[in-house]
Amino acid sequence: MGVYDFFPEYEVVRNDTTCVNCRVCERQCANGVHSYHPEITPARLLADSTQCVDCQRCVLLCPTKSLKIVQSNNTYKLNNNWTKKEINEIITQASTGGVLLSSMGNPEPYPIYFDKITINASQVTNPSIDPLREPMETRVYLGSKPEKLTRGPDGKLQSNLGPHLALAMPMLFSAMSYGSISYNAHESLARASEELGIFYNTGEGGLHENFYRYGKNTIVQVASGRFGVHKDYLYAGAAIEIKMGQGAKPGIGGHLPGKKIVDDISRTRMTPEGSDAISPAPHHDIYSIEDLSQLVYSLKETTAYTKPVIVKIAAVHNVAAIASGIARSGADIIALDGFRGGTGAAPTRIRDNVGIPIELALAAVDTRLRQEGIRERVGIIAGGGIRSSADIVKAVALGADAVYLGTAALLALGCHLCRACQTGKCNWGIATQEPDLVKRLNPNVGYKRLVNLMRAWQHEIMEIMGGMGINSIESLKGNRLMLRGVGLNETELGVLGLKHAGE
Amino acid sequence: MRDVSPTADVLSISAEGLSFKELNDKLRATNATEIVINNAAGQRYIAAGAEGRRLTINGTPGNALAAYMDGAEIIVNGNAQDAVGDTMNDGRVIVHGSAGDALGYGMRGGLICVKGCSGYRTGIHMKQYQDKSPVIVIGESCGSFLGEYMAGGTIVVLGIGLRGQAPVGNFTGTGMHGGEIYIRSDEEPKNLPAQVSIDTASNLDDIRGHVRAFAQLFGCDADELLSGNFFVLRPNAKNPYHSLYTQYLR
Known part of the structure; x- marks a missing residue:
């Protein structure tokens, strides 16, 4: 064990009385935490906690349950201002001179508004509905709705409906590129989407040739680097998403290091092997809503108006005004990504300090678009912080048509939120391209776990809707009277458009 | 790029009064594979995703001409x-005039030749991949940020009529991490970023064919163009930002 900068925050604890030296932990850990030492007596396994990311892989695969990982009680002298976190960050940066790089969503203790909102239920006067006995509709159509009906000379209704996405339930898997996650993770998402009648999103990493067959359940993304974007790709998906921003790192772009651009990734991104894939936050051809409109229409023209176009933005301070502009740009759907949203890598300071909670952003956008009379021009997808079916119901009642699920989907695939994606050594085979690690995620199992989770949530959504006496998710959309705030101040209630509990 | 039959019937369309x-x-x-558009007046997205046809545009096509184009040929008689x-x-775009900003954004293959000037951010995010390598040839000069974030392909700026002055603006090749930019000039471009290295081109084998094609298209003297002094700009390192970050497992 070499010199290290600070005592590990998590310690590997082995019960030597039950450990049988089978060395599974040693083989399973890509970080080299465990090592077998025949030279000591008795011969045994030792752990280097400084290398441990607390992914729980060894803990869960240990056949004798001899391992656990605990938060270290080693402590600096307690200080409410200079916490262990602040001190360790300074030590790390003083050692390396680097920008701190982390992954997954903002873990800091900001308020979680979903946990301060409760849902209504019917009693006596408006009977609740039993979803096991009565039909219950969770189908959602995402896209631009015509503002008025038009009739032909024969008096019949004319169809002026643009392309829409039909979702069997109000959930989609959010953008995660091939490169940031593995082939097997993508296959799991694609197959689950097909079985569930929903959509997954390629992210800005192109679409692997083997996955074109899942095109009708695929959203293809176009971002500033244009990786993997060509005409067949645009036609392959059911919708095209323009990525303007990401909740985990608003104002920051993507940067897949050259060492991760290997073989298949290079082919799919259409970039040279070993060369960085840089996709900066600014689209250097977009400086205004008019410019955004140009990109929207260039994509629509290229695909002959057959695909809805989504514009994805991070939830930031002026999100409502920005969304209003997007709704007027010709986009069919707006995706809002809150600051809890995950990422394969983001500068820590950005992840932890930039952006706003999705609950507030979503409510502000929905309110603004309604005030301006343009809410029906666009569908709204809310993402970045959705953790359960209850969060989905609350998001829909705050104004979302559907939600994007990223972290929840990864958790279903085996992720334990160790937040070490940026190392590329994911022991669960998700955020890695190392073949030995990738094969740990079996897509036959992975897709079923995603299907299990979504079906369970769909049923929970039906139960909650039934309780409110609502039998169609469309009737819940923007129905904020179904929500109440608990322990929120007047400003928070005002932004959320909610009454306080008891009112 | 599919060949267009030279005997195909020509379809003529007047763009006058038409929306894009x-x-x-x-x-x-x-x-139709052989099309002439007359009276083009700023209509956008012409030939978006087009393949296997030749369009001759008389007038001024609007923004995003030939976006996502996949093998058509566009001739613009105008700007x-x-x-x-x-x-x-894939494909070819030939402009008998000048072009605006962000020409060839994210271009992955094919050829764009502009007789006159192009605006800011020419060739931004241009990239090559396997056998595909895009080429842009600009006759006169380009604005600033030429080849920004460039990851592959070739850009040639000929500086015709500039009498040896650098035919590019500031910050050429900012963030460049692949490809080559050839600039015909007696003086070095100004304000080059650290990510770019500059040398006098010792041989022009990589661009000789492109320059000859340009000369043939626009009736210039290829030998005279090739006899000038060329600088070549390349990325300083393949991975310009690899030491920027430090892993932080929180």
Whole structure:
């Protein structure tokens, strides 16, 4: 064990009385935490906690349950201002001179508004509905709705409906590129989407040739680097998403290091092997809503108006005004990504300090678009912080048509939120391209776990809707009277458009 | 790029008074491979995603000409506006005039030749991949940020009529991490970023064919163009940002 900068925050604890030296932990850990030492007596396994990311892989695969990982009680002298976190960050940066790089969503203790909102239920006067006995509709159509009906000379209704996405339930898997996650993770998402009648999103990493067959359940993304974007790709998906921003790192772009651009990734991104894939936050051809409109229409023209176009933005301070502009740009759907949203890598300071909670952003956008009379021009997808079916119901009642699920989907695939994606050594085979690690995620199992989770949530959504006496998710959309705030101040209630509990 | 039959019938369309959608609907509705658009007046997205046809445009096509184009040939008798050849995969665009900003954004294959000047951010995000390598040749000069974030392909700026002055603006090749930019000039471009290295080109084998093609298209003397002094700009390192970050497992 070499010199290290600070005592590990998590310690590997082995019960030597039950450990049988089978060395599974040693083989399973890509970080080299465990090592077998025949030279000591008795011969045994030792752990280097400084290398441990607390992914729980060894803990869960240990056949004798001899391992656990605990938060270290080693402590600096307690200080409410200079916490262990602040001190360790300074030590790390003083050692390396680097920008701190982390992954997954903002873990800091900001308020979680979903946990301060409760849902209504019917009693006596408006009977609740039993979803096991009565039909219950969770189908959602995402896209631009015509503002008025038009009739032909024969008096019949004319169809002026643009392309829409039909979702069997109000959930989609959010953008995660091939490169940031593995082939097997993508296959799991694609197959689950097909079985569930929903959509997954390629992210800005192109679409692997083997996955074109899942095109009708695929959203293809176009971002500033244009990786993997060509005409067949645009036609392959059911919708095209323009990525303007990401909740985990608003104002920051993507940067897949050259060492991760290997073989298949290079082919799919259409970039040279070993060369960085840089996709900066600014689209250097977009400086205004008019410019955004140009990109929207260039994509629509290229695909002959057959695909809805989504514009994805991070939830930031002026999100409502920005969304209003997007709704007027010709986009069919707006995706809002809150600051809890995950990422394969983001500068820590950005992840932890930039952006706003999705609950507030979503409510502000929905309110603004309604005030301006343009809410029906666009569908709204809310993402970045959705953790359960209850969060989905609350998001829909705050104004979302559907939600994007990223972290929840990864958790279903085996992720334990160790937040070490940026190392590329994911022991669960998700955020890695190392073949030995990738094969740990079996897509036959992975897709079923995603299907299990979504079906369970769909049923929970039906139960909650039934309780409110609502039998169609469309009737819940923007129905904020179904929500109440608990322990929120007047400003928070005002932004959320909610009454306080008891009112 | 599919060959266009020279004997094919020519379809002539007047763009006068048409919106971009009306004009492009007409283009989508026809199977004609040889098309002339007259009176183009700023209609956007012409030839977006086009393949296997030749369009001659008389007038001024609007922004995003030949976006995502995949193997058509476009001849513009006039000037072109912004975002010519955005994410173009294959084909040729020949502009007998000048072009606006962000020409060849994210271009992955094919050729764009502009007789006159192009605006800011020419060739931004241009990249090559396997056997595909895009080429942009500009006759006169380009604005600032030429080849920004460039990841592959070749850009040639000939500086015709500039008498040896650098035919590019500031910050050429900012963030460049692949490809080559050839600049015909007696003086070095100004304000080059640290990510770019500059040398006097010792041989022009990589661009000789492109320059000859340009000369033939626009009736210039190729030998005279090739006899000038060329600088070549390349990325300093393949991975310009690899030491920027430190892993932080929180």
